[in-house]
Amino acid sequence: MLHNKSFVKKTKGGKVMKQVREHYLRDDIYCGAPFCTVCDSSAARLGASPSTILIVDTNVVLNQIDLLENPAFDNVVLLSIVLEEVKNKNMSVYNRVRSICSNSTRKVFVFSNEYHRDTYVKEMSGETKNDRNDRAIRVATQWYQNHLGGDVKVLLITNDKENKRKACEEGIFAETVESYVKSLDRSDLLDLLVRPASEDVDMEEVEDLRPSKRKVIYSEHKPMSEITSGLHRGIYHQGKLRVNRHNPFEAYVGSESIGDEIIIYGRSNMNRAFDGDIVAVELLPQDQWQEASSLSIAGEEDEDVDEGVHLAPNSADHAPRTIPQQGSSEKVNAASNRPSGRIVGIIKRNWHSYCGSLDPMPMPAGSGGIAHALFVSKDRRIPKIRIQTRQLENLLDKRIIVAVDSWDRQSRYPSGHYVRTIGEIGDRDTESEVVLIENDINTRPFSSQVLACLPPLPWSVSSEDLSNPIRQDLRHLRVFSVDPPGCKDIDDALHCHTLSNGNFEVGVHIADVTNFVHPGTPLDDEASQRGTSVYLVERRIDMLPKPLTEDICSLRSDVERLAFSVIWEMTPEADIVSTRYTKSVIKSSAALSYVEAQARMDDSRLMDPITADLRNMNILAKKMRLRRIERGALTLASAEVKFQIDTETHDPLDIGMYQIREANQMVEEFMLAANVSVAEQILKTFPLCSLLRRHPTPTREMLEPFLRTATAVGLHLDVSSSKALADSLDHAVGDDPYFNKLIRILATRCMSQAVYFCSGDLSPPEYHHYGLASPLYTHFTSPIRRYADVIVHRLLAASLGISKLPSVFQDRLQLTNISDNLNYRHRNAQYAGRASVELHTLIYFRKRPTDTEARIVKIRSNGFFVFVPKYGIEGPVYLTKADKGSGEWYVDEQQQKIKKMDGSLSYSILQTVQIHMEVVEPQPNRPKLQLTLI
Amino acid sequence: MEFVSPEGLRLDGRRPMEMRQIRAEIGAVSKADGSAIFEMGNTKVIAAVYGPREVQNRSQQISSHALVRCEYSMANFSTGDRMRKPKGDRRSTEISLVIRQTMEACILTHLLPRSQIDIYVQVLQADGGTRSACINAATLALADAGIPMRDFVTSCSAGYLNSTPLLDLNYVEDSAGGPDVTLGILPKLDKVTLFQMDSKLPIDILENVMQLAIEGCKAIASYIREILLENTNQLEYRRGV
């Protein structure tokens, strides 16, 4: 049946145009009930004999998505009109609904009511779009009831009073969400319910729990029309709010309209905005532009800003943001060049669910009923969230997930609802899961579709592989790998032999992952989504299924494996004479650990061929490294720690600094060289769609805190170029041996991290990698654990004419999305890794109070931050109690010292102090590591 | 944007392999020697054929075969904005050429030496796939004019959006900027006479998309055959044969 929809549409130019669209109505859309005798039931998704089939309206989907995600909520029919409305209103809810629909274990069916000839409704004159859609929902419900007959009850779930009344008039069963869930008699489901804030539902039971008279705490959000016109006239500025990870009372809005960051101090200026929201900001008058409040460790208002002990940052992305302060006391107006503002409206919310726990509270007297509790997120950027629960005693010592629903002007905190429990607080598995959830890391087992893409096991190199003309047989070469001990996902191996002309042939062989992961397959989609493997202290979350990661792709010793090889001819001076790239078959003759490789090189008695190769390579690597440093590459340092884990209990047994040996540096050098060579090759062939990696030059502002520290200890650093900085870092030697490393660690944490990008999005000068002082760089050498390398393998193969370029590369936008996702996943994997180390540090020190040496890295008005080199952690040491006045001590900004008023005691930056580390529990179930001065 | 829902329906309710409703009418312009209206969904075009007749401009006369000329235009009211459509702009010149070449390939021009055939096509309403509709209308009009042809040409488009090959794109799908293949075939001879594509498409996907367009052309061919048969029957009836 054909039907023409005509409607009037306003074009961008403001003209009004009549648009006519065809709309075909069909008779082949089925109801999705397997017991239906009329319809084709091959695609049926509903239960075999349900007593009730639920049809939900748009607002129920939008507000109660957590409820829908609960498997107890089954036999649901989603109408296409509902999905369309959800899509227009909230894309993230839409994606969640869609994933419920595609989950084969759920009995949820999508009925395309808009295209069914019996359920399509035409807009009546004088009817609003909403009314028409509500009517469409009712018509579809009625159709279902008539279609399925009286054995099944078709229930419309709506919280819209008017809709419900009309439905009842038309003889349709209809209920509100609340009454339906209550009829199920499940208290955990009741907690999932979002409390309605609208007038649509009878508020009696909710109303009386709220104080009748409450004062207004926050200023009003401006209506959207006012915001739009304000943005237009330039009085408001639009941008994404980013809350300081280390101080939730400070946030930034990057605004394009003023070309600078607007700082927002305090909860009232933030006006109920969350991290990640798109907001409209109004600038404050210039005389209210505040000095940075980061001078004190304590926070504002009644919430204590818990500046706890954390892992020492290793790049600017992990470090607390500090605002450059010009001398504080004497110059009052000094900081007034940094614009501050307040939020007047929220353009787009970034609400989702958060991990955390409830604020400890006594059980309310009338227990068993509804309790009000405050939820504290693990993510400190998120304010406390008010929730209602019927299972308070169960939840108090648990890690739970909570979603935000609303935040009105009268409440200090937003209100939300409980979603689910993860486990007990402090339990290692629970806390690890929290880390994973917080960082959006997918730990689900690989689906059967993904596993179906794997080659049959046991796999071995076949004769077709060997006879394939694109693949070179390099099994005769003496190839070996050097990795951390116990490494199972070996993605790189090396070889080196002397040529007759005195030159060396050096090969880097990388696991040929793209031979198994083909573009467009479920396996490829999954890997692309995961982006990277994640390494926690006690477990690894793989990007690719285990058979690929640990066996088929892993370049283990004494087995034939497929590889993608970069082979150079190098002079003894480590100059590259020629480079070639080929797919290959190799047979590794040894899988060495760094320690073993180092021991072999050091043992002068050993003269076997592999040791000789290692020594040759080490000589070459040293020359390459020297040349790189001469070009200005920075030798950066970070304090990485290593745990020894008990194999049975998985508890940390020992903790220590990760030692970097010459062997590590040797392997790293060749990997760098391979990455650079590959970057050159792919960019030459595909100048617009190559995936590269760049490291932005740090701005002066980023280096400012570091430079101030350096000046205070009498160092003069030249940061005009990476070369200059590298040289001045080399000359930074203090009285003690650790001083240089400390300075390097401090320098490293000022820089941002390298990022992936698509070459078409930037101009060649921006491709520069600052840290490596290389004009081009990419990732090629770890395709088992990084998806970026998989992409680069495909690019390289296409540039050699081995295979054709997959279609994604023709779509720049898609490629940009992929690189954005990779950056996001990469960053999250790092956050997760660090959080896992922090967790294990806490577990380790729980039973082992320790005294150790620490270095002061930051001075505050009531104490200082210390860095503990041995354990790689950083945390505050208080000289006074946070609540007492800090009159006893004063800070000398110039010299970065904190002095006692009477002059008897002073601490200066980078000074060594002895501290005591101990785990304390200021509140039950909330252990934290405390540092005190001895 | 989602052009195909996970339920497998397109924005207008069609499935990926379905064509819009087609309709044809022969003899819409009585003055012309042959004429036809062809509709594909909301796309509606009219074609009129004059000839074979004497060549107007003697210098263009070809002694061995007929001269085929084609003029394509769009009515001012054919799109929503109702703007004046300039004649002879680059797009219409190009489409005129495409239609002329496609039709020339199937007309037995050697049977009509020193004569001229004029094909006029005008888009009355545009909603994607105008090129195909014009060719289909021109075929019908030529048949109506009794011009000898090898086979009739039919044309249909197919595109590739949301990783799905889609038959007969409408305006919304067409303006998504995805690959769009317009194909013209001689259904009986099983030959391709027109093949146009915007943007890039990997070769294996192109084959699928092209196969889909061929299916579309064949479906149109059987419809056109029906219409012509019916038309002939009516003519016979009127003449009392």
Ligand SMILES: [Zn+2]
């Ligand atoms: Zn049915």
